[in-house]
Amino acid sequence: MKTYIPKVDPHNKKWWVLDLDGVILGRAAVKVANVLRGKDKPIFTPHLDTGDHVVIVNARNVKVTGKLKPRQMKYYRYSGYPGGLHETTFEKMMLKRPEEVFRLAVKRMLPKNRLGRKMFKKLHVYADTQHPHKAQNPEILKLK
Numbered sequence: 001m002k003t004y005i006p007k008v009d010p011h012n013k014k015w016w017v018l019d020l021d022g023v024i025l026g027r028a029a030v031k032v033a034n035v036l037r038g039k040d041k042p043i044f045t046p047h048l049d050t051g052d053h054v055v056i057v058n059a060r061n062v063k064v065t066g067k068l069k070p071r072q073m074k075y076y077r078y079s080g081y082p083g084g085l086h087e088t089t090f091e092k093m094m095l096k097r098p099e100e101v102f103r104l105a106v107k108r109m110l111p112k113n114r115l116g117r118k119m120f121k122k123l124h125v126y127a128d129t130q131h132p133h134k135a136q137n138p139e140i141l142k143l144k
Contacts, residue, residue: 018140019058038052
C-alpha cells in the first residue's frame with residue numbers, strides 16, 4: 001500500500017480575514033497558527049505547506065486575560081552586543097507596535113524551521129481596519 005501525499009497548488013490558497021476587536025490574544029493566535037499550517041483541512045501533512053493566507057485587522061484592540069498580565073508580560077530583543085538585551089512590557093508594545101504583539105504570538109506557535117518561516121510569510125497583520133488585500137476577496141474567519 002502506498003502512502004498518499006496531497007498535491008498542493010500554491011496558487012489555490014484561500015484568504016481569510018480575522019477581526020481582533022475584543023478577542024483574547026492566545027485563543028486567536030492558536031486559531032491563526034492552525035490555519036497557516038493547514039491543520040483545519042483534511043489534506044494536512046506536517047511536511048507540506050497546506051495552509052492559507054490570513055489577514056488580521058484591529059490588532060490594536062486585542063485583549064489579554066488577567067488584571068496584572070499587561071504589566072507582567074515581557075518581550076525581549078537582543079542586539080548582539082554586551083548589555084544589549086532590551087525588555088518591553090505588553091502595555092508599551094501595544095502603544096508602539098500593536099501588530100508586532102500578535103505577529104510574535106503566532107510566530108512562536110509555528111514550526112522553527114524553513115517550513116515555519118514560509119508559513120509565517122502568509123500572515124498579514126494590521127493595527128486598524130484598513131488593509132490592501134481586498135482584491136483577494138477574503139472570507140471571514142470565525143473563532144469558536
